[in-house]
Amino acid sequence: MKRIAQLIVIALVLLSCSKDKQIASTDVKSETVKKAEIETKITNILAKMTLKEKAGQMLNIGLPAILKGGYWEPKDSADFNKDKFKKFIVDYAIGSIHNTPGFIPEKEVWYQIVKTIQDSAMQKSRLGIPILYGIDNIHGANYVNGSVMFPHQIAVAATWNTELSRIGGEITSYESRAASLPWNFNPNADVATNPLWGRIGESFGEDPYLISEMTNAYIQGSQEKGLENSTSTAVCVKHFVGYGAGRNGKDRANAIIPENSLRQYFLPPFEKAVKGGAMGIMISSNAVNGIPCHLNTYYITDILKGEMDYKGVVISDFSDVEFLVEAHASAKDKREATKLAVNSGIDLLMNPYDIDVVDFIVELVETGEISIERVNDAVTRILRLKFYLNLFETPYNNPNEYPEFGSEKHIAANYKTASEAITLLKNKNEILPLSSTKKILVTGYAANSINMLNGAWSRSFLGRETKYNDPTKLTILDAVKKQVGAKNVEFVAGTDYLDDINSDVAVSKTKNADYIVVCVGEIPASEKPSDINELDLPKIQQELVKKLAKTGKPIILVLVQGRPRIIKDIEPLVDGILMAYLPGQEGGRAISDIIFGDVNPSGKLPYTYPKYTGNILPYYYKKADIRDISWGYDGFYPQFEFGFGLSYTTFEYSNLSIDKDTLSNSEEFKVSVTVENTGDRAGNEAVEVFVKDVVATVSPDAKKLIRFNKINLKAGEAKTVEFKLTTKDLESIGIDNNWVIEPGEFEILVGGNPQELLKHKIYYKN
Ligand code: BGC
Secondary structure, eight states, X not given: OHHHHHHHHHHHHHHHHHHHHHHHXXXXXXXXXXXXXXXXXXXXXXXXXXXXXXXXXXXXXXXGGGBSSOTTSOOSSOOBOHHHHIIIIIISOOSEEESOOSSOOBHHHXXXXXXXXXXXXXXXXXXXXXXXXXXXXXXXXXXXXXXXXXXXXXXXXXXTOHHHHHHHXXXXXXXXXXXXXXXXXXXXXOOOOOTTOTTGGGSOOSOHHHHHHHHHHHHHHHHTTOTTSTTOOEEXXXXXXXXXXXXXXXXXXXXXXXXXXXXXXXXXXXXXXXXXXXXXXXXXXXXXXXXXXXXXXXXXXXXXXXITXXXXXXXXXXXXXXXXXXXXXXXXXXXXXXXXXXXXXXXXXXXXXXXXXXXXXXXXXXXXXXXXXXXXXXXXXXXHHHHHTTTTTOSSOOGGGOTTTTOXXXXXXXHHHXXXXXXXXXXXXXXXXXXXXXXXXXXXXXXTOHHHHHOSSBSBXXXXXXXXXXXXXXXXXXXXXXXXXXXXXXXXXXXXXXXXXXXXXXXXXXXXXXXXXXXXXXXXXXXXXGOOSOOBOOHHHHHHHHHHHTTTOOEEEEEEOSSOOBOTTTGGGOSEEEEOOSOOTTHHHHHHHHHTTSSOOOOOOSSOEESOTTOOOOTTOBGGGGOOXXXXXXXXXXXXXXXXXXXXXXXXXXXXXESOSEEESSOEXXXXXXXXXXXXXXEEEEEEEEEEESSOSSOOBSOEEEEEXXXXXXXXXXXXXXXXXXXXXXXXXXXXXXXXXXXXXXXXEEESSTTSOEEEEEEEEX
16 A cells, blocks of 8 residues: 555656656747747848938937936936937937936836836837836946945955845846836956956956856846846846956056966856856956957957857947047047947947947948948847847836835845955954943044945945935944944044044044944045055055054954055054945944944955055966065965955864865866864854866966855854865866866865865876
C-alpha cells in the first residue's frame, strides 16, 4: 500500500514537473513569438517613415527646450511653448525627451507633463509614435518629489549585498513609473580607478567584479518583471567606456586605457549588463587614448554591437555631439560631429536644446555621408525599446495606481541599505558603540545637513537646494539628539566646506562633552563641478579635528563623502571612524544607530582608500607598481584596503578547502570556508574570495575578486560557506589581448579582512 502511495506521489511530481516545463517552454515560445511580432511591426513602421521622420526619432531633447523661458531658467510650472512644442513633438516627431522641467514635479504633475506630450505625439504626429522619456533617477526616483532617495551607488557597493542593489532597482523603477517615467539613465557601470574623480560616489567603485554583480542585480530589480510591466523601467547603463579613468582625475578627461586593460577591467561590467538584458547604454563623454568615445566606432559598433551582440539603444551623453567640436576639437563643426557620432554607432543623440542634428542627419544621408542602413539600424533599436516598454499601448501610467510610492516598506529598504553600507574603519579600544547616556558634542560641516547625506542628483542636479528637503528626514545631529535626548547634545557647526565658521566655539563646548562626533565631508557635486585639485580632505575641516583632538576628548570621525579624501594627518587623532559615503535620506538615522549600537556595522570598502597622494593604486596593482620594496622605496600603503570594514563582533575563518588541487580545461571547482562569529553579538559578514595568478606573461594582478557572499551569524554561530567556481575565474587577459589561463600555480584567498586572508594553492594544467 505504502509502495503504491509512493508511486502515485512520484507520478504526480513528474506530471507537475512536465507541466512546469511545458509552461516554461510556452513562456519562452510566446516570448520569442512576441519579439518576432515586434520586429515585424518595426519593419512595417520603418517602411512608412520618411527620412525626416527617421532622423526625428534619433533626437533626444531636454524637456526645457519645449517649455516657456530659457532652458536653464528655474521654473515652477511646466508651461509649454506652443510653437516649439508643435515643432518638436508634431512636425519633427522627435523620438525621445529627458530631464526635469526646471523644478521637481510630484508624480501627478509628471503624469500631466508626460500625458500632454504623449497625447500629441500619438494623436497629432503623422505616424503616432510615442516618445521615450529618459531621466536620471540614479538613487531612487530622485527627480520625483516625494520619492525615497537611496544611498548613492558607492554605498550600495559597500553593502556587498547584491539583493540590496536589486531592491534599489526595483523600488526606483516602481517610483519612476508612478510618474510615467519608463527609462532610467542608470545604473552606472563605470570602473573608478582614480580617486580624484568626482563621480566615484555614483559608481560601484574600483572592482570590475563587484561592479558587474551590483550592476546586474540593479538591472534585474528594474526589469525582471518584464519591461512591459507597469512597475518596470528600462535601464540605461553608463558610461561606455572608461569614464571613471580620466588620467588627471577630472570629469570627462582623457583616459589612457590599453586594449588589455580595457578587456580585463572596463568591459566586463558592460558585458554582464548586456547579458542581463540592458536595452539602453549611454556613451561616455570622455576620450580614451585621445579618441572621444562619441566617435569611437571600434568601441561602439565593433565591440558593443558586434562582439557583445547588444540589441538595444546607444544614446549619446548630454550635448556630446557638439562637445566633439567644443571639448575635443575632433570635429570642425556640428554637422561633421553628427556624422562622426552616428557613423560610430550612436542611435539616439542627446542634443538637449536644438533640432539641428535632425536636419544634419537628413542632409548627411542625402549626400551619402551616412548610410540609410545605419539610420534604419538606429531607428529599429529605438522603436524596439518603445515596443518592449509597451509605450504604444501604455504611454503613461496612472499615478494613483502606485500605493507603495514613498511607502514605509520602501523607506525600510532604504534604511537597510544605508545601515548595511556604512563602514567602520577604525574602532580604537572598542570605543564604539557609544553609550546613549553620555553627553555628546556634534560638530562639523556634514553634521546638520540632509543635502550632504543625499549628495548630487537629489531633487536638483547638484543637490544643494534645500527647498525640496523632506522635514521628516533626520540629519546626523537630529538622529543623535533623538537617540540620547536633546539635552545631552551640543551642536556647533565649526566649519563650512572650505571656511572656518566657529571652530573655537566647538572647541570650547567640548568641556561638557564625554564624546565628540565630528562629521566632515564633501559639498554635494557631480560632473565638472565635482572636479578638485587636491585629494586631501579640505584643510579647514582637518584643522577642526586637530583642534578638537587637543582637548583630549575621544573623537568619532564620520566621513560623508563619495570620494576617499585623504585623512592621514587626522586619522591618528581620532578613536573611531565611520565611512558613511553618501547614505541618502535615511543616512542620519543609520549613522546614529551604528554610533550607538542599535545596528552592527557590516559595510566594507568598495575601493582602496589612499593614504598618500603619491601612492594611489587600485588593489589589483601590478608587482612593478611596488617594486624595490626591499630597499624601502615603494610599496602599497593605502589608508584602508579595498574590502576592509570592521564589525562590533569578531569573525574567525578556518578550514579553507578546495575540492580539487589540479584543474584543467573548463572545469568547475568548489571552495569552502568556515566562518565563526566569535564575539557576543550577531553580525553580518561579507566573505570575500580572491584569486592570485602566481606567474603570468602579462604581469599578474596582486589579486582579483572572484566571488563574495554576505552572511548573517548569531553570536557564537559558525557556518560553512561554499562557492562554486570554474576555471574561467582564473582567466586574465594575456599577451594577445584574449582571455587565457597560463598553466601554473594560483592562490585562492578567502576572508573578511584583506590583511588576514586564508590561502590555498591550486594548479592549472593544460
Ligand atoms: C551625465 C549623465 C546623465 C546625462 C543626462 C550627463 O551630463 O554625464 O550621467 O545621464 O547628463 O542628464
